[in-house]
Amino acid sequence: MRLVFAGTPEPAVPALRRLLDDGRHEVVAVLTRPDAPAGRKRRLQRSPVGQLADAAGVEVLTPVKASDPEFLARLAALAPDCAPVVAYGNLLRPAALAIPPHGWVNLHFSLLPAWRGAAPVQAAIRAGDAITGASTFRLEEGMDTGPVFGTVTEPIADDDTAGSLLGRLADSGAGLLAATLDGIADGSLHPVPQPGEGVSLAPKVTVDDARVRWTDPPLAIDRHVRSVTPAPGAWTEFRGARVKIGPVTTTGFDDLPPGEIVVERRRVLVGTAAAPVALGTVQPAGRPAMPAVDWTRGAQPAAGERFDLGERSDGGGR
Incomplete structure (x- = not known):
């Protein structure tokens, strides 16, 4: 043909x-x-x-x-x-x-x-x-x-x-x-009408949609971040500046307040609605992505400091 x-x-x-x-x-x-x-x-x-x-x-x-x-x-x-x-x-x-x-x-x-x-x-x-x-x-x-x-x-x-x-x-x-x-x-193949049930919709994902909401459960955050990697890229705000984050790892450790950052020797934890997640990579604006621990050496988050929670001002979801 x-x-x-x-x-x-x-x-x-x-x-x-x-x-x-x-x-x-x-x-x-x-x-x-x-x-x-x-x-x-x-x-x-x-x-x-x-x-x-x-x-x-x-x-x-x-x-x-x-x-x-x-x-x-x-x-x-x-x-x-x-x-x-x-x-x-x-x-x-x-x-x-x-x-x-x-x-x-x-x-x-x-x-x-x-x-x-x-x-x-x-x-x-x-x-x-x-x-x-x-x-x-x-x-x-x-x-x-x-x-x-x-x-x-x-x-x-x-x-x-x-x-x-x-x-x-x-x-x-x-x-x-x-x-x-x-x-x-x-001539051996003919199309079959789609069934009327089981329909679901997947609209375009915008940059705003890719924002991380730290008040979500850890599994939802994990799926969300992976779903927008590499584009448009998951992001959050730290001290008013936007940073991108790569896939996270769920943990079974004690709860942290949503968005709170805890720096350990080999990993960086962030609080969610339940157990915290461990960050993978962080990419500040205008810089390459880097391991989260390396990012904290420059950013030096204070005890109790948090990422912006990512909640919409009208209280709605993504």
């Missing part, structure tokens, strides 16, 4: 690379988000998917909106049979959805209908799910509501971060997407 591949960030790269390497289908173009400023000098940079397409000599399409008439005309001229999608990040309207005869086939990193939305991996870790996976489905106007072609499953380890789990799902999902396209091409 002739394919137009739509994707933008690094987790979409394994799927595009798999399709290019397999050679069973022809990737005639790649659709990705426009070049964006990156790095300290804020120079325009091609997306990871766009960079791979450039290296492979594949045409790259970067419309600001996928409804742009010029883009729609070019897409029609390319005459794709099918358009695989992995984390493209732009809304596809009916005019674009109607062009490929076999539609747009989305690779989504959850077991649909669980965790529909922009951040399924983060949501699965935060909820304490034991199993997640990836699904391929036919894209339609609803958010991740289309019929499903196939799935793969993946266990969630106790120390998984969103980054480590997404990396595994990107690799296994690439194989699933390739197999789905093969089945569509030979």
